[in-house]
Amino acid sequence: MPATSFAFLAGALDRAEHLRDDPAALAALWAAGRVLQLDAEGRALAGEDGALRAVPGSTLAERAGEAVFLGMRDGQGWFAVASAAGSDHDAWVDLRTAAANWPAADATAFAQARAVLHWRARHRHCGACGGRLAFSRSGWLGHCAACDIEHYPRTDPAVIVAVSDGERLLLGRQASWPARRYSVLAGFVEPGESLEQTVVREVFEESGVRVHACRYLASQPWPFPSSLMLGFTADAQGDEPVVGDELDDARWFTRTQVDAALRGASGADGIELSPALSISRWLIERWHAGG
Template identity: 60%
Template sequence: MTNNPSPFAFVDGALDRADHLRDDPETLASLWPQARIVVLEDDGRAYADRNDALLAPEGATLGGGPGTAIFLGLREGQAWFAQSAKLVAYDAPARIELRTAATQWPTFEATVFAQARAMLHWHARHKFCGVCGGELGFVRAGWLGQCARCGSEHYPRTDQAIITAVTDGQRLLLGRQRNWPPRRWSVIAGFVEPGESLEQTVAREVLEETGVIVRSCRYVASQPWPFPGSLMLGFLAEAGPDVPVVGEELDDARWFDADTIRAGLARDWAVGPEEEEGGIALSAPISIARWLIQSWLASVTR
């Protein structure tokens, strides 16, 4: 572990998840009145105040007890929970989505929001048993689904995905998806398949999406990516200089030199690329994708 702040979102400020309290409903009930409750709509937006700051009321304000709320963890002795807006008799002046919050809120609050969003998404999409179709009931403060019919246990799901900056030594390989704004580019990413190592995933995804053969790769960092429930596993890879040939997933893939990447990073990522006269726009500052691009640029220009 390092004490240096993470260069991307949803990593720093994580709660003490206090696993031992998930089987202690009495203690959770005693913590509820002073606990903070992150309330989310079905679309993943969180309750916010009129200034778009986090509005996480205390349990005493909401009333009742933990009940169907998901226990997220502790911070300096204070409990934090996540709850669906459908289950609270409480409203807020505004709602805010996670990508926006991650650029505006304190690091801790954005990280808690990410955890709450991922867990409530899992609850919403796992109401029935995948073994027998029976209805699931959630125990362990929301962290375990039990089938009322066959007794099968279901745990929160995280989808592993690789994301990799691929270089031929002097250039960086970037791709763009068909639904992205014009001139938006990013590094290559894809989900890990069953029975596959991370290194095999890197080689397969890069080949499938761009036709480029990876010679070697190394893991560098990871980022929770709750859109809706992934873990991005960051790699740096060496390949090429093959000519990119896109498959079905990408609209285009190209090699870019350091000057072009530097100009892309200097450009405001949030400005619509259609408003620019040429040039490229790169990934958002909250993402590990942008950090991988920055890391590559630093390695070739130092």
């Protein structure tokens, strides 16, 4: 797999899945463990210096039963809980800010916590019968006592694609993005669809460009709120882009134009690219480098 430079991969915890069914082992890890606290908006509790404030479990004894076990690092357990408020000296930091400023391992743990707590907050009841879910396996399994269905955390796969005609890169923008922001195209996988079929369909739906070959490169967890971005490169015809309902604009950019954007050069045709934390920026940089 090619080397990656985007967020939420480095320093990943050992998820130690076998411990999720071992309450005694988790209880022993809790007191000296590190506990991430996330608010209703998915922000993590930080100190007044803006760094992650992961407190020992011993200071949150009453929360042990509702905590999600994230995994292990250097013999220490990591947990996450939903929290309403911190002290006057605490701050709440969003995931994008954390990815840009925190040590990579802390941001990666935060991303994991955000994804699973978001799932739990929005799946309190059974989707089949409406019964209340009871969570077990340290937060990773929801069980409906009414109809006996088990519910597991949801992840939504999406392709993200660097499309080239051999000389140019296809980039698009959404109306909600900052002015002049462009990125590679992306879209969710539909039921009964392969990843390659999704690449072809999404690129054509969003731009009218026809892909004739594609290749998987790498993936990135993207908990905004629950996606997994599957990065591809694709070869396409040099069709003139025709923007559909999903994009505000789509067009081809030369290597010179992409080079200027990567250097932050301004001008009448200057554009801004995706931030460095994202796999989209990595795909652009890889194409620019001739990958």
